[in-house]
Amino acid sequence: MRWSSELSALSGGNSFVSLSSVHAGYDGEPVLVDITFKLKSPFFAVLMGPNGAGKTTLLRVIIGLLKPIKGDVTVYGVRPWERPEIVKEVIGYVPQLLLVRQDVPVRVEEVVAMGILSRLPPPRRLTRRVREEVSKALSMVGLKGFEGRLFNELSGGQKQRVLIARALIRKPRLLVLDEPCSMLDFKARCEIIKLLQKLHVERGVDILLTAHDISPCLTLEPTVILINRVVYAVGKLRDVLRPETLKLAYPGLTEVEGAIILGEDHVTG
Amino acid sequence: MLPVNAVLVPVYLAAVLSGLLAGSVSPALAYSKSVTFGITLMHSVLAGALTGVYLHDALHLPVNPLLTAVAMSLTASLLTAEAVARGFPEDAAVAISVSVSVSVAVIMTYVVALTTPYGVGKAFGYVFGVSALATWRDVVRLAAVLVIVIPLIHLFWCEFKYVAFDPEGAEAMGLPVRAYRYLYYFTASVAAASLAMSLGVLLAHIIITVPGLLALRAGSPNPFKLSYPVSIAVITSGYALAWFLNIPPSGGVGVIASGALVSLLVMKRGG
Numbered sequence: 409m410r411w412s413s414e415l416s417a418l419s420g421g422n423s424f425v426s427l428s429s430v431h432a433g434y435d436g437e438p439v440l441v442d443i444t445f446k447l448k449s450p451f452f453a454v455l456m457g458p459n460g461a462g463k464t465t466l467l468r469v470i471i472g473l474l475k476p477i478k479g480d481v482t483v484y485g486v487r488p489w490e491r492p493e494i495v496k497e498v499i500g501y502v503p504q505l506l507l508v509r510q511d512v513p514v515r516v517e518e519v520v521a522m523g524i525l526s527r528l529p530p531p532r533r534l535t536r537r538v539r540e541e542v543s544k545a546l547s548m549v550g551l552k553g554f555e556g557r558l559f560n561e562l563s564g565g566q567k568q569r570v571l572i573a574r575a576l577i578r579k580p581r582l583l584v585l586d587e588p589c590s591m592l593d594f595k596a597r598c599e600i601i602k603l604l605q606k607l608h609v610e611r612g613v614d615i616l617l618t619a620h621d622i623s624p625c626l627t628l629e630p631t632v633i634l635i636n637r638v639v640y641a642v643g644k645l646r647d648v649l650r651p652e653t654l655k656l657a658y659p660g661l662t663e664v665e666g667a668i669i670l671g672e673d674h675v676t677g
Numbered sequence: 678m679l680p681v682n683a684v685l686v687p688v689y690l691a692a693v694l695s696g697l698l699a700g701s702v703s704p705a706l707a708y709s710k711s712v713t714f715g716i717t718l719m720h721s722v723l724a725g726a727l728t729g730v731y732l733h734d735a736l737h738l739p740v741n742p743l744l745t746a747v748a749m750s751l752t753a754s755l756l757t758a759e760a761v762a763r764g765f766p767e768d769a770a771v772a773i774s775v776s777v778s779v780s781v782a783v784i785m786t787y788v789v790a791l792t793t794p795y796g797v798g799k800a801f802g803y804v805f806g807v808s809a810l811a812t813w814r815d816v817v818r819l820a821a822v823l824v825i826v827i828p829l830i831h832l833f834w835c836e837f838k839y840v841a842f843d844p845e846g847a848e849a850m851g852l853p854v855r856a857y858r859y860l861y862y863f864t865a866s867v868a869a870a871s872l873a874m875s876l877g878v879l880l881a882h883i884i885i886t887v888p889g890l891l892a893l894r895a896g897s898p899n900p901f902k903l904s905y906p907v908s909i910a911v912i913t914s915g916y917a918l919a920w921f922l923n924i925p926p927s928g929g930v931g932v933i934a935s936g937a938l939v940s941l942l943v944m945k946r947g948g
Contacts, residue, residue, distance in 0.1 A: 434764070471849050493851065501849035512708055512842045513896045522839050526850040532835045558896065559842075574846070 422485025423449035430479030453631040461636040463618035500575025502585040517555040523577035545577040565596030585617040598625035691811035694819040696909030702868040704900035707889030709841035718869035721778035725749025727785035735792035754862035806877020806927040822871040883934040
């Protein structure tokens with residue numbers, strides 16, 4: 409079943425995520441300067457850049473958590489700051505695992521259920537219908553039977569999938585993921601990327617994720633937005649990932665035979 | 678066997694009600710890593726109580742120190758909430774509140790000592806607690822606070838926990854995170870003021886932290902199964918210990934609560 413057609417009506421049928429001359433930052437200090445790009449649905453896009461490039465800030469602008477200093481943002485025709493309720497309906501957000509507190513004992517079903525309970529008024533209780541939806545969402549990410557487990561007892565990859573299930577239970581048109589592969593081993597990274605590809609192909613969910621590098625497990629050719637406070641390139645993978653383009657966004661880039669070292673510990677082949 | 682007579686009935690009842698109050702609010706403080714915030718509230722309660730004593734005893738105004746204590750702890754909690762909302766880390770926000778509260782407490786201690794002959798003694802009553810002198814009026818006051826605090830905590834527990842677990846995710850899903858923070862700070866400050874007035878500021882420091890930290894350490898998704906029995910047990914067994922050792926009840930509760938905290942450390946080292 410594809411969700412995008414059902415949700416496109418919510419946002420007026422417009423199929424673009426578009427940013428025009430966006431300046432954004434904190435306390436009036438811009439982190440991002442003059443960001444302009446347009447993604448046409450269906451898209452699988454990777455926002456790529458080094459640490460401190462403003463990737464998370466850009467995601468926060470798109471999902472409506474941060475108001476841009478200037479410029480215009482529309483998500484499927486809706487400005488996040490004008491109609492946050494619509495944007496929050498069409499976007500499923502998966503924050504960095506690092507920002508989620510691991511010491512709070514929360515069951516997996518509670519985490520996933522909040523995806524739909526947040527749409528309801530208090531008291532927010534786990535009813536039978538909610539539990540059924542939770543099971544479906546967990547099945548989708550390959551974690552059926554994990555409902556009663558504690559979130560902080562799961563592996564990094566499983567935690568990431570639980571957070572994706574929480575976003576999916578809302579049947580989003582766009583899934584926005586902040587560093588979904590960070591702190592994961594190679595196998596877990598591949599599982600996450602394959603899951604996202606499957607959601608994109610089978611469910612028609614648009615994907616926008618941030619990353620330091622491109623996973624070799626990605627078989628689709630994504631749109632890559634290369635940023636480091638400003639946009640350096642937007643385009644298909646093979647057009648953007650060229651040494652001369654990468655050098656602009658990654659100041660510490662070093663070329664070695666058959667590979668590029670991106671200044672930190674990121675290597676792209 | 679503890680002594681039983683009509684005078685002591687409100688004392689025992691106040692102990693149980695204080696236990697219920699601590700058991701309800703303590704998990705919210707522990708789960709949201711706001712134990713230091715809870716302790717801040719105690720400083721503000723003291724500052725508020727001293728202000729109340731000054732207004733009542735020196736200026737002869739019809740002011741109840743409990744109300745000024747609640748008002749001061751609410752002010753401190755709102756100051757903390759606003760600082761967090763403006764991007765300060767919670768520990769920095771708490772430090773701002775502490776500095777304001779402690780400044781007021783120090784100034785008011787000086788002013789009270791200067792203007793009323795017995796004001797400082799009265800204020801020390803709030804510091805060390807007068808739980809052995811609890812009256813039916815104290816029982817009614819605690820019951821009234823419980824009627825507000827317990828339903829609020831249980832009605833919004835899911836949201837409080839979720840905001841503590843993943844504030845950014847909660848906000849992205851449309852939960853009014855800021856409103857829940859204010860509600861939580863309000864609930865905590867009302868509970869803290871009431872606990873401090875019945876158990877004393879020093880003892881309330883401990884009793885507000887122990888049940889929640891034990892529940893968090895136990896890793897239970899439903900901390901109230903542990904926090905209510907623990908807090909009631911700590912207070913009532915503290916009273917019993919105080920009676921056997923012939924020390925003030927607050928001292929007995931303090932010994933038991935400290936023992937619970939030490940056992941928490943042992944659990945942590947073992948775990």
